[in-house]
Amino acid sequence: xxxxxxxxxxxxxxxxxxxxxxxxxxxxxxxxxxxxxxxxxxxxxxxxxxxxxxxxxxxxxxxxxxxxxxxxxxxxxxxxxxxxxxxxxxxxxxxxxxxxxxxxxxxxxxxxxxxxxxxxxxxxxxxxxxxxxxxxxxxxxxxxxxxxxxxxxxxxxxxxxxxxxxxxxxxxxxxxxxxxxxxxxxxxxxxxxxxxxxxxxxxxxxxxxxxxxxxxxxxxxxxxxxxxxxxxxxxxxxxxxxxxxxxxxxxxxxxxxxxxxxxxxxxxxxxxxxxxxxxxxxxxxxxxxxxxxxxxxxxx
Amino acid sequence: xxxxxxxxxxxxxxxxxxxxxxxxxxxxxxxxxxxxxxxxxxxxxxxxxxxxxxxxxxxxxxxxxxxxxxxxxxxxxxxxxxxxxxxxxxxxxxxxxxxxxxxxxxxxxxxxxxxxxxxxxxxxxxxxxxxxxxxxxxxxxxxxxxxxxxxxxxxxxxxxxxxxxxxxxxxxxxxxxxxxxxxxxx
Ligand code: SF4
Ligand code: SF4
Numbered sequence: 001x002x003x004x005x006x007x008x009x010x011x012x013x014x015x016x017x018x019x020x021x022x023x024x025x026x027x028x029x030x031x032x033x034x035x036x037x038x039x040x041x042x043x044x045x046x047x048x049x050x051x052x053x054x055x056x057x058x059x060x061x062x063x064x065x066x067x068x069x070x071x072x073x074x075x076x077x078x079x080x081x082x083x084x085x086x087x088x089x090x091x092x093x094x095x096x097x098x099x100x101x102x103x104x105x106x107x108x109x110x111x112x113x114x115x116x117x118x119x120x121x122x123x124x125x126x127x128x129x130x131x132x133x134x135x136x137x138x139x140x141x142x143x144x145x146x147x148x149x150x151x152x153x154x155x156x157x158x159x160x161x162x163x164x165x166x167x168x169x170x171x172x173x174x175x176x177x178x179x180x181x182x183x184x185x186x187x188x189x190x191x192x193x194x195x196x197x198x199x200x201x202x203x204x205x206x207x208x209x210x211x212x213x214x215x216x217x218x219x220x221x222x223x224x225x226x227x228x229x230x231x232x233x234x235x236x237x238x239x240x241x242x243x244x245x246x247x248x249x250x251x252x253x254x255x256x257x258x259x260x261x262x263x264x265x266x267x268x269x270x271x272x273x274x275x276x277x278x279x280x281x282x283x284x285x286x287x288x289x290x291x292x293x294x295x296x297x298x299x300x
Numbered sequence: 301x302x303x304x305x306x307x308x309x310x311x312x313x314x315x316x317x318x319x320x321x322x323x324x325x326x327x328x329x330x331x332x333x334x335x336x337x338x339x340x341x342x343x344x345x346x347x348x349x350x351x352x353x354x355x356x357x358x359x360x361x362x363x364x365x366x367x368x369x370x371x372x373x374x375x376x377x378x379x380x381x382x383x384x385x386x387x388x389x390x391x392x393x394x395x396x397x398x399x400x401x402x403x404x405x406x407x408x409x410x411x412x413x414x415x416x417x418x419x420x421x422x423x424x425x426x427x428x429x430x431x432x433x434x435x436x437x438x439x440x441x442x443x444x445x446x447x448x449x450x451x452x453x454x455x456x457x458x459x460x461x462x463x464x465x466x467x468x469x470x471x472x473x474x475x476x477x478x479x480x481x482x483x484x485x486x
Contacts, residue, residue, distance in 0.1 A: 013428040042468045044426040049375060050415035053397050058480045065476065109479045111472055155376035169381050195340040198374035203410040211340055279457055
């Protein structure tokens with residue numbers, strides 16, 4: 001294994017569409033922080049939730065094909081992905097393949113068997129554990145002073161703990177610490193790992209408007225002016241569906257939902273357009289203006 | 301909500317099958333209710349998750365195979381994380397859904413249609429084609445108005461590709477599905 005932070009990168013399908021700003025900002029900050037991302041050659045979809053609700057072997061094989069593709073890369077320390085849903089599928093498949101009978105079934109669906117020996121982590125885990133908040137802080141040129149943010153991890157980034165093996169399963173802190181490191185004001189948010197309604201936005205919209213609505217209500221009650229996420233689905237439910245949520249619940253929320261990578265990028269001095277802040281549905285310009293005012297006040 | 305009739309015949313084969321496929325011992329559940337207490341979907345369920353565990357112990361195949369809860373479970377892993385007996389409850393929910401699918405029971409048709417449309421997209425392109433997925437979902441469910449309010453917001457953001465991302469190895473994905481179907485999948 002090499003000493004450099006070189007990883008096989010699995011972008012995930014949404015990174016090419018609805019969460020393109022997450023992929024873009026992830027690549028930008030990894031580069032700035034010295035993490036080398038090598039795209040997994042010809043990666044394919046992990047099957048997401050639909051695959052595991054149909055069959056665990058099928059789901060395992062769709063993930064294992066990507067593990068196999070990553071194994072063709074030289075000198076990588078492991079596989080990393082920004083998306084918790086992809087992460088869960090990859091890690092669960094890898095975990096279950098430690099069982100020889102399950103692995104045999106998965107291998108029988110693949111062109112050739114995979115070694116299954118690469119560690120799999122989220123980009124968040126690598127930034128938090130391999131670099132640490134202090135190293136990130138050392139590179140901050142534009143501290144996010146005055147940005148009141150509620151960190152929301154979503155349900156599967158840290159659970160179940162036996163498989164995800166990162167941070168705390170009830171009260172994760174990695175994003176909290178990173179946000180503090182970049183100068184933001186982190187609000188105590190008790191619903192960090194509650195479900196946002198997952199992929200039911202389409203088939204069962206009322207599930208999302210209720211569950212995500214509750215997240216927004218509580219975040220605002222906690223004093224947050226924005227939320228920060230690490231999951232494309234959570235972000236989409238809270239941001240793109242915020243109007244639907246308001247309509248369903250009679251609320252009037254208008255709080256921007258950032259990816260943590262966008263906020264780290266801002267703190268590292270990158271501009272809003274390279275971080276694709278314009279792709280967010282709820283316009284963040286007001287909170288960013290307020291933040292600049294706090295920065296100016298702090299400087300004077 | 302109905303109570304579980306313990307006098308009904310216990311389908312021991314059903315219990316064995318779920319235990320084998322999930323790798324879990326269902327008799328370990330002592331009905332503490334922790335899983336239900338943390339389940340964000342309880343308000344949408346017809347049977348709360350701890351009662352599904354109870355029904356399982358009682359071998360209530362028909363009742364569980366036709367319930368809506370197993371289709372609505374989002375695999376949020378709250379139950380699995382909090383079960384004091386280390387039962388992977390979310391995995392059991394998945395297994396029950398697999399079995400219901402094979403038995404042709406789909407009380408939540410839209411949820412199933414969405415999953416099927418998603419996997420079709422993967423099978424054909426190797427990656428999910430979000431626009432194509434939505435079109436297929438709308439055609440199959442007849443719900444053309446689904447998220448119409450969103451399309452006026454989404455399209456100007458130019459986030460969605462209008463054509464699928466076909467991967468080079470899409471044949472190897474199609475083969476995964478073919479082999480799976482040959483081995484008795486769907
Ligand atoms: S948390 Fe575990 S033991 Fe308690 S009711 Fe649920 S499955 Fe049974
Ligand atoms: S995994 Fe399913 S059953 Fe378990 S708590 Fe989450 S939604 Fe409820």
